[in-house]
Amino acid sequence: MAKPSLPQGTRDFSAAVVRKRNYILSTIRNVFELYGFQPLETPAMENLETLMGKYGEEGDKLIFKILNNGLNDPKNADKAKEGFEKMMEGKNSPALTERALKYDLTIPFARYVAMNHGQLTFPFKRYQVQPVWRADRPQKGRYREFTQCDADVVGSKSLLNEIELANIYHESFVKLGLTKYQLKLNSRNILTALAELCGGADKMIDISTAIDKLDKIGVDKVKEELLQRGLTQQQVATIEQYLSISGSNVEKLAAAEKLFTGNDAAAKGLAELRYVCNHCENVNIDIDFTLARGLNYYTGVIFEAKAPADVKMGSIGGGGRYDNLTGSFGVPDIAGVGISFGIDRIYDVMEELSLFPDDLQIGTKVLFFNLGEAESLFAFKAMQELRRSGISCELFHETAKMDKQFKYAEKKGIPFAVIIGSKEIETGNAVVKNLSTAQQEAVAVNQLSLFFHNKS
RNA sequence: GUGGUUGUAGCUCAGUUGGUUAGAGCAUCAGAUUGUGAUUCUGAGGGUCGCCGGUUCGAGCCCGGUCAUCCACCCCA
Numbered sequence: 001m002a003k004p005s006l007p008q009g010t011r012d013f014s015a016a017v018v019r020k021r022n023y024i025l026s027t028i029r030n031v032f033e034l035y036g037f038q039p040l041e042t043p044a045m046e047n048l049e050t051l052m053g054k055y056g057e058e059g060d061k062l063i064f065k066i067l068n069n070g071l072n073d074p075k076n077a078d079k080a081k082e083g084f085e086k087m088m089e090g091k092n093s094p095a096l097t098e099r100a101l102k103y104d105l106t107i108p109f110a111r112y113v114a115m116n117h118g119q120l121t122f123p124f125k126r127y128q129v130q131p132v133w134r135a136d137r138p139q140k141g142r143y144r145e146f147t148q149c150d151a152d153v154v155g156s157k158s159l160l161n162e163i164e165l166a167n168i169y170h171e172s173f174v175k176l177g178l179t180k181y182q183l184k185l186n187s188r189n190i191l192t193a194l195a196e197l198c199g200g201a202d203k204m205i206d207i208s209t210a211i212d213k214l215d216k217i218g219v220d221k222v223k224e225e226l227l228q229r230g231l232t233q234q235q236v237a238t239i240e241q242y243l244s245i246s247g248s249n250v251e252k253l254a255a256a257e258k259l260f261t262g263n264d265a266a267a268k269g270l271a272e273l274r275y276v277c278n279h280c281e282n283v284n285i286d287i288d289f290t291l292a293r294g295l296n297y298y299t300g301v302i303f304e305a306k307a308p309a310d311v312k313m314g315s316i317g318g319g320g321r322y323d324n325l326t327g328s329f330g331v332p333d334i335a336g337v338g339i340s341f342g343i344d345r346i347y348d349v350m351e352e353l354s355l356f357p358d359d360l361q362i363g364t365k366v367l368f369f370n371l372g373e374a375e376s377l378f379a380f381k382a383m384q385e386l387r388r389s390g391i392s393c394e395l396f397h398e399t400a401k402m403d404k405q406f407k408y409a410e411k412k413g414i415p416f417a418v419i420i421g422s423k424e425i426e427t428g429n430a431v432v433k434n435l436s437t438a439q440q441e442a443v444a445v446n447q448l449s450l451f452f453h454n455k456s
Numbered sequence: 457g458u459g460g461u462u463g464u465a466g467c468u469c470a471g472u473u474g475g476u477u478a479g480a481g482c483a484u485c486a487g488a489u490u491g492u493g494a495u496u497c498u499g500a501g502g503g504u505c506g507c508c509g510g511u512u513c514g515a516g517c518c519c520g521g522u523c524a525u526c527c528a529c530c531c532c533a
Contacts, residue, residue, distance in 0.1 A: 005524080058531055061457080104533090132533090137457080139527060146533065209531090293532095315533060342533035371491075406493040421491060435493075 009144025122155030
C-alpha cells in the first residue's frame, strides 16, 4: 500500500480548524442575512461550455476538467481519439470532457439567473458560500480547493448597492476583529479614460495589469513594463502622472478630475467614486487609482479588500460592478454588482493576528469519569439526564486510572470533570471539578443540570 | 506553465572527506502506593533514510531521473 496522501493544494480540516472556519463563515453569513441577501447553492460541477471563455485565456487554463465516463467503450474509441488529437492542439473536446469543477461562484450564479430570470424577483440579492477549484500551483495563501463567499445584487444599477456592499465588508471585518483592513476602491471607467488618453481602448488591459503591480514592483518597473507592452514615452509619462496622484480621497478625486478634464468616461467614474465615498463615512475606503482587478467583466466600481498592512497577505476579498452578467447566456441587460470574501486567506490572517475567540474550541463540556462497572452505569444515567438538558458531555470509554481520564479531558479541552465513585453513589453527591482552576465541589446528582446551566 | 527550496521515527530535527547494527528531543504505550492532572525514574514499540536507477568493495551522504513539499513569478481569493 502506498502512503495515503492528498491531491496537491487540498487540505483536511480538523475539528479545531472547522470550528474557526465556521466562526468566520457564520459571522459573514449573518451580515449577509442582515442586509437582506438570500442563500444559493449550485453544483460542484458545471458544463464545461458554461465556464469556458469567461475568465480570459489564463483562467481557462486553470479550470479543472472532468474526464468523460465510458471513454474505454469500443464504440466511443474513434471519437475519443479524435478528441485527444484536439486536446494536444490545446483545444477542448466534448468527446473527452464536457464537465468541469466550478472555478468561481459568479459564473454559476449568472447561469442560474439566466435560467431562472422569469421567476426571480429583481433586484435579486443572493449570497453563496461554496468551494471552488483552480488548477493553479499552490503557494502561500493559494490553494487548489478553496471556499469562496460571495454576495451579489443583480437587476439594479443603483449605486446604493455599492454602498451596501462596502458596508458589508466593513461590518464583517470589524466583527471578525480585522478593524485595520483596507478597502480599495476604483472605477473601471477611470481606467477606460486612462486608456483613451494613452494609446486607445485596446491598451486598457495592458495598462491595467501593469499599473496593478505598482505597490509590488515600484514605478520604474511599471514604466518598463508599459514600454515593453508597446506604449510610447509620452504615454508612459502621462500614466506616471496618473500614478503619482496621492493624498486624501477628496484630494485624489480633485487631482484626477484635473488630469482627465473633458473626458466623459473619467467624469462618470469619478462621480461614482465620489458618491460611494460620500455615503460610506465609517468604512475604511481608500481610493486607489492603480487598482485594476483581473476579471475582465467588471465595468464600473471595483473593490479590493486588503489585510491589515502588517500582515503579508494582500487581497482578502474583491468585487465590482458588471453591466452584463448574463449576456453570454442569452439574457441581455441584467446588470449587477458583487463582492467576494477570500475566507481561506482571512483565516490565515486571523490566525497570524490571534483573533479567534478562545471559547470556540469547547465541544464537550463535561467528562464523566469511569471508575468501575457499577459506577459507570450510574454515571451513564446521570450523563443522559444532562444531555437531555442540552449539555454536551461524554463518559470515559473504559474504566481507567484517574490520571489517564484527566489527561483525556485536558487534551480535548473539556472544562469540567464529574467524578462518581462508590462513595458518591452512596451519598448521591457527585464531585464536580473545574479543570482549569482545579477547584472542586460536591453537587447532588439530580442537580447537575441546574449546576451546569448556571455555569454557562 | 517558469524558476528555486526541502524530503531521515507520529512531530521537530542531528547524522563527520562515503565506512560496522541510522540517532536525539518531544509524543505514544506499559510500569514505579489501586480516588485527583505536575515532576521524576524505568522500560517498550515505532524507520523500504520520498521513489527508481547509476558510480563504488561499500551510499542516508556523490550523480541522473522522478514524485511530493514549500517559496517566488505569471495570474489570482
